[in-house]
Amino acid sequence: MIRADNLSFAAGGVPIIRDVSFALDPDGPTLILGPNGAGKSVLLRLLHGLLEPDAGQVRAPGPQAMVFQRPVLLRRSVLANVLFPLRGPDARARAEQALALVGLQAMAHRPARRLSGGEQQRLALARAAAQRPAILFLDEPCAALDPAATRAVEEIIRHLAAAGTRIVMTSHDLGQARRLAGEVLFLHQGRLLEHTPATEFFAAPRSPEAAAFLRGELLWAPGA
Amino acid sequence: MNDLSSAIAQALGMLLHWDAGLLRIVGLSLRVSLTAVGVAALVGLPLGAALAVARFPGRGAVMAVLNALMGLPPVLCGLLVYLLLSRSGPLGAWGLLFTPTAMVVAQAALIMPILAALSCQLLRSLWEEYAEQLRSFGLSRLGAVPTLLWEGRVGLTTVLLAGFGRAAAEVGAVMIVGGNIEGYTRVMTTAIALETSKGDLPLAIALGLVLMLVVFGVNALAMALRGWADRSGH
Numbered sequence A: 001m002i003r004a005d006n007l008s009f010a011a012g013g014v015p016i017i018r019d020v021s022f023a024l025d026p027d028g029p030t031l032i033l034g035p036n037g038a039g040k041s042v043l044l045r046l047l048h049g050l051l052e053p054d055a056g057q058v059r060a061p062g063p064q065a066m067v068f069q070r071p072v073l074l075r076r077s078v079l080a081n082v083l084f085p086l087r088g089p090d091a092r093a094r095a096e097q098a099l100a101l102v103g104l105q106a107m108a109h110r111p112a113r114r115l116s117g118g119e120q121q122r123l124a125l126a127r128a129a130a131q132r133p134a135i136l137f138l139d140e141p142c143a144a145l146d147p148a149a150t151r152a153v154e155e156i157i158r159h160l161a162a163a164g165t166r167i168v169m170t171s172h173d174l175g176q177a178r179r180l181a182g183e184v185l186f187l188h189q190g191r192l193l194e195h196t197p198a199t200e201f202f203a204a205p206r207s208p209e210a211a212a213f214l215r216g217e218l219l220w221a222p223g224a
Numbered sequence B: 001m002n003d004l005s006s007a008i009a010q011a012l013g014m015l016l017h018w019d020a021g022l023l024r025i026v027g028l029s030l031r032v033s034l035t036a037v038g039v040a041a042l043v044g045l046p047l048g049a050a051l052a053v054a055r056f057p058g059r060g061a062v063m064a065v066l067n068a069l070m071g072l073p074p075v076l077c078g079l080l081v082y083l084l085l086s087r088s089g090p091l092g093a094w095g096l097l098f099t100p101t102a103m104v105v106a107q108a109a110l111i112m113p114i115l116a117a118l119s120c121q122l123l124r125s126l127w128e129e130y131a132e133q134l135r136s137f138g139l140s141r142l143g144a145v146p147t148l149l150w151e152g153r154v155g156l157t158t159v160l161l162a163g164f165g166r167a168a169a170e171v172g173a174v175m176i177v178g179g180n181i182e183g184y185t186r187v188m189t190t191a192i193a194l195e196t197s198k199g200d201l202p203l204a205i206a207l208g209l210v211l212m213l214v215v216f217g218v219n220a221l222a223m224a225l226r227g228w229a230d231r232s233g234h
Ligand SMILES: Nc1ncnc2c1ncn2[C@@H]1O[C@H](COP(=O)(O)OP(=O)(O)O)[C@@H](O)[C@H]1O
Pocket: A011, A012, A016, A034, A035, A036, A037, A038, A039, A040, A041, A042, A043
């Protein structure tokens, strides 16, 4: 259902995604892993259509939503943020349901940008979930969160996945990847080195780069 | 020294007794400058917003022209509007020269580039923050403009206040196109200039105090607004 065919993307002449092809498993969640600078965020943006590939193509059905590494909240109330992308007579009910899902219903009328980091990320998830996307892209949704907030966000992701939302996310947290992943895409210097079920990836990575990454020895990519 | 203290005493007397002539001058000043801000905002804010989100060849040149116009001396602006509205000018048939309307036109022309350039700067940083998220919601660049204007409402209000302060305090443009006609086109700044040169200090001092109050008041309002926005998460 989500495919990339010979996808390439360069910025300022520097190749960032190099000839990447895959067809994702229908279930997921899909975890895109790889050292810093591997191209994970760029790949998510290509899949979501925020960036145009230089070559190749993406096929991913809509509706889609994306939550960014740093939540982008409007200067409005919590509820108004969830309502913003919604249309139709049931918008309000959907927004309230989404806020209840992430445990923010009591804060509906607070200014969104006064929330704590974890609350802001949960709000961004609620706003994405309220759009009822078929695919939800998450870029390091827990990068700046403490362990408790991370667990709360993971719980929400699990809930959405169980309810049928196709999750495609990046993470730099291997523990989180083990807890959530159905399959893994391992990127290194813009190349797709592995696409395997999560159990296989963590037990027996095929590439030496992935093995080094899992040992914690490959934290960032040397100049691509 | 005695002259000065008696002039100040007379000025305070005019203020305390709401002197009718003084009130008319202050009233016209506020009316002209507020209308000028409104007119300039109708052009300047959408222009600033469009420049903030649009990508077209020549965008840099438009920005450079706007930035240059921000520093246009008021007398020059007055002269240009004078040439436009004078009997032999292109809009001379409208008979607007030496009317409050001409003063509104001159002040609006003076501050429009300021409003456009400042709002463009403000909305551009908002656009950098919001562009991807708004596109993810399915909004186009131009479709995002109303959202950007609303998200920037606090900053844009301080931009409008700055524009009003500049309009209310300038003297060159309204002097040239208004003519400082008593009871008709005389505003605070032109009256202060004229009365001081005539040696009639009480009215000049009284108007000076009011003008100072207006300018400080606008600044205080802008600061209060920013403080409130910071505290309330806007
Ligand atoms: N718009 C851009 N212009 C230039 N270089 C970029 C741009 N976006 C990302 N890059 C570069 O592409 C590489 C991959 O970035 P990214 O996808 O953010 O990595 P990560 O895997 O850490 O998410 C990095 O070297 C980054 O500096």
